[in-house]
Amino acid sequence: MIRSRYRFARPATLEEATALLAAEGGAKVLGGGSVLVPALSAGLEDPGLVLDSGRLGLNRIEATDRAVTIGAGATYAALGASEAVRTRVPLLAAMVAEVTGGPGLWNLATLGGAACHANPASDAPGCLSALDAQFRLACATGSRLVPAADFFRAPFLTARRPDEILTAIVLPVAARPGPSRYLKLKHAASSWPIVTASCLVAGGPGAPRLRLCLGGAAPVPVVAEWPLGSLGPEDAARLAADACGRIETEWTDELAGPGYRRSVAVTMAARALRSVLETPR
Incomplete structure (x- = not known):
């Protein structure tokens, strides 16, 4: 007889869920399951407990x-x-x-x-x-x-x-969202991103700021922010270089080896920045 490698719980309340997590140090929380379920099937995860959050009303x-x-x-x-x-x-x-x-x-x-x-x-x-x-x-x-x-x-x-x-x-959120742009580079339609660039005008009308975040280029997201002031599209390349200069450690994996993400991040950042700075505010 095949025995499950882990226990499975589907609590009905948040209180029950947190009590289970407190009692079980190696638990994994199951949300949609698009990552965890394949990992469990492949034996890449071996938790003591899988906690299904589907009955907790967390979808609002x-x-x-x-x-x-x-x-x-x-x-x-x-x-x-x-x-x-x-x-x-x-x-x-x-x-x-x-x-x-x-x-x-x-x-x-x-x-x-x-x-x-x-x-x-x-x-x-x-x-x-x-x-x-x-x-x-x-x-x-x-x-x-x-x-x-x-x-x-x-x-x-x-x-x-x-x-x-x-x-x-x-x-x-602001009462009236400012311009924004999301861009990403990937090898193919079905692949994970190589680098993402998220750019927006944030802050209140009295002190708007231009914010850029590069994903994928480093182990954690890299955020750069500048006072919007009189910035225009002609500043995009300079700001992109500034943002990419904040990448201390480049992220590498099977999708992109050393040097690749750092090199393409400058172009992605400049494109996102230029798009936002060209948008009427």
Whole structure:
């Protein structure tokens, strides 16, 4: 008789879920399962417990005057269909439209799962860092908000502790979103990104700032920000060089060897910056 390598739990409440995580140090949280399930099948993961979050009600997308809150279980399909995302967070909407995989993945994979997986060569970390996202983590004793700058710590490593579950991603929004652009370079339509560039005008009308985040170029997203002032398209190349100069350690994997990501990041950054700076504000 074949025995399961791990226990499986599908709690009905967040309290039950966090209690299970507190009791089981090696648990894995199952969101959409697009990454975890293949890893379990291939024997690449060997947790003591797999906790399915599907009954916890973490799929809601809610908007207020100041923020759009995305439940950790919201799928890419739900994000793509959300008017709040489309109108209040156009950079995220543009990123979602570029996610590789087709309907089979879009209806399964979640933004929260992608964030927690923290693959440097993926869409979510760079875009969420550009949006100054905050990650709501819950455990048996309470919850905390962690900014993106502190959440993504290393390749495939975040600030989430083993006893915590991501419940939501909070995105600050302006009353009227400024220009934004999401670009990515990939080898083929079905491949992971090589480098992503997320650019937007952020901040209030009194002190707007130009923010750029490069994903995939380094082990964690690289964010650069400048006062918008009188910046124009002619400044794009200079700002791109400045941003890429902040890449301390280049990320390399089977998709791109040493030197490649660093070289193409300059072009991707310049294109995204120029596009935003050319857009009337």
